[in-house]
Amino acid sequence: MRPNDMGTLFEDAAAGGARTVFHLDRPFDIAPRAGTRWTVPELAALVRATAARLTDAGVRPGDRVAIVKDNHWDYDLLACAAVRIGSVPAQLSARLDTPDLLTLLRRLRPAALITTSAVLARCRDAAASAPLCVTVDTAVPGAAHLAALDASGPGAPVRRHEDEALVIHHTSGTTGVPKLVVHSTRTLVHKLARLEAVRYPGIGLRRDDTLCNASAYAHGRTFCWTAVVTALAPARIVVLTGDEPDTADPLLRAYPPTVMEALPATYVRLRPLTARLDNPFRRVRLYISTYDAMHPPALRAYLAASRRAHPLWMQGWGQTETGPLTFRFHTRSSALAPDAASTTRRLGRPVPGRTRLRVVDPDTLYPVPRGRPGLLLIRTPALALGYVGEQERWEAKRVGDWWSSGDVGVHHRDGSVSVLDREADTLPGMSCLRTEDLLEQRLPQALECVIVGAPDGDPLPAVVTADGRLDPDAWKQAVQGLPPMRQPAVLTWDEVPRTGTGKVRRAALARHLTGTAVTGTGRWT
Structure with missing residues (x-):
């Protein structure tokens, strides 16, 4: 099956005979009493019923529908x-700070907001601006309750042109307010x-x-992932919504x-499981x-946990x-190499026949040598259509036929690419990302290391x-041979401001630790 109409x-x-069984770590928020085991026909019925309920609520073709709820894969079922x-779903993470949300x-400016009572409690002004409001957890005065809406409508699918808006996702937001x-x-x-x-073989x-x-099921990767795995139909799919081991x-x-x-942050959080006697990653052939x-x-920990030969x-990226x-x-051998910190920042080669990369001087925009x-x-044929409410910002990131990633990196002679830092996070005299990798290799007790700029002096x-x-x-031993830095701030995981995907919000962390955020130009963010 080739994915087509979401x-x-x-x-x-x-209809194609897919027999995948889905196992959830908790019931769907939109079907809390239906258990944690689902088949493809059951998911098809749930999407049809949910579509009928949205129609009963008053959602119409062409409407923008904002979805803001607890993290679960039913983000994508609601979007489908x-x-x-015929409406356009916009998946927004409930982990966004309230001002950003x-x-x-x-x-x-959505025509409808599908959300939870907790989100409504902190976003009442924005919720009031949406003509329709539907809650997925409990009934709230002034809002429709999804479970109480009529699921028996005919619900014939509405088709759209392949170049019309399909879905809206927000960026991670590591450098400021996310973009839509x-x-x-x-x-x-x-x-x-x-x-x-x-x-593909292997x-x-x-x-x-x-x-x-x-x-993080509000983000764009999982909507694409949903199309892929439904088409390829493996025997089982296990869905985890949290990262507590x-x-x-x-x-x-x-x-x-x-x-x-x-998510990379989730791998870090689940890493203690790799050391257990009955570690659950023993059969993994591909991470x-x-x-x-x-x-x-x-x-290294995850590759070592697998009992597969290779x-x-x-x-x-x-x-x-x-x-x-x-x-x-x-592989195991590359992860154990002395230069592993640099090889993980080498993010491979462009997708053959699909993606082209160019490295330019950020001031002159002239190409720089390999x-x-x-x-x-x-340059990619998969480039999105634009930013909602910020089309001028979108156009400002175009450089002729090219698109600015906002990343500072190196295109090596062998064709591979290394990312050094986000342009907005660059600091003089060092690659923060590479230095962080070296620190983590030298500090086994560190879950994560993050370097931010300080208003005066060393980072x-x-x-x-x-x-x-x-x-x-x-x-003291870990920083030998590294660029000058201040004495570290030592934090727990929950003390670090993060995006919905677990990335560190560096500017927010810098403001928390130093009172200000020292960044690059931010021109290409």
Whole structure:
């Protein structure tokens, strides 16, 4: 099956005989009494019923529908239901800070808001501006309750042109207020999902695979992922909504994955499971990570946890606006190499025949020679349609036929690409990302290291540990040979401001630690 219409995705898969069984770590928020085991025909019926309920609420073709709720894969089921009736879903993470969420809702101006009572409590002004409001958890005065709406309507699917708006996702927001990115069926389904929905030797999904995904389901990657995995129909799909090891462990041990995809931050959080006697990753043949580069210690731990002879790690680099741009593979031997910190920042080569990269001077925009750092520009047929409410910002990031990634990196002579920093996060005299990787390799107790600029003098490192403590002698040894830095701020995981995908919000962390944020120009953000 080739993914095509997201509104009938599960119906098409059921008609094609897909037998995938889905196992959830908790029931769907839109079907709280229906259990944690689902088949493809059951999911098709749930999407149809949800589409009928949205129609009963008053949602119409062409309407923008904002979805803001707790993290779960039913974000995508709600989006598919909205697509089915011809509306345009906008998936917004409930983990956004309230001011940022309010800003995005004002830019979006949705005809309907599908949300929870908790979100309504902190966003009443924005909710009041939406003509329709539907809650998925409990009934709230002034809002319709999803479960109480009529699910028996005819609900014939509404088709749209492949170049019309299909879905809206927001960027991670590491450097400020996230941007609202519009994708079409052509860019997201035809150019991205269809490229991935192929049984490539060694890395493609097999019919007997057990695939586990632990993601932030409001973000663009999972909407594309939903199209891909429904088309390829592995035997089982395990859905994790959180990153607490003890919560995830029972489901992972009940259905040990053969393919694992997770957020880089989630891999870090679940890493203690790799050291358990009955570790749930023993059958994994392929790990997949996107959104951010993996730090070498975590990568090594997971590859070592697999009992397969030659497990692979596929690391993708891309953006919400573009989808995947490069791929890189790691093995046990490459993860153990002395230069592992630099090789994880080498994000592979552009996708053959799909993506082109160019490195230019950020001031003159003239190309720089291979091996020299500069601003990374991209050319891809999967480029999104634009930003909601910020089209001037979108046009400002175009450089002729090229698109500015906002990343500073190097295009090496062998064709591979390294990312050094976001342009907005650059500091003089160092690559923050590379220095952070080296620190993590030298500090086994560190869950994460982050370097931010300080208003005067050397940059400030933040070291994240389980208990908020760090041995001063270990720190002295770790910084030998590295650029000058201040004494570290030692924090716990929950003390670090993060995006919905677990990325560190560096500017917010810098303001928290120093009172200000020292950044690059921000011109290409």
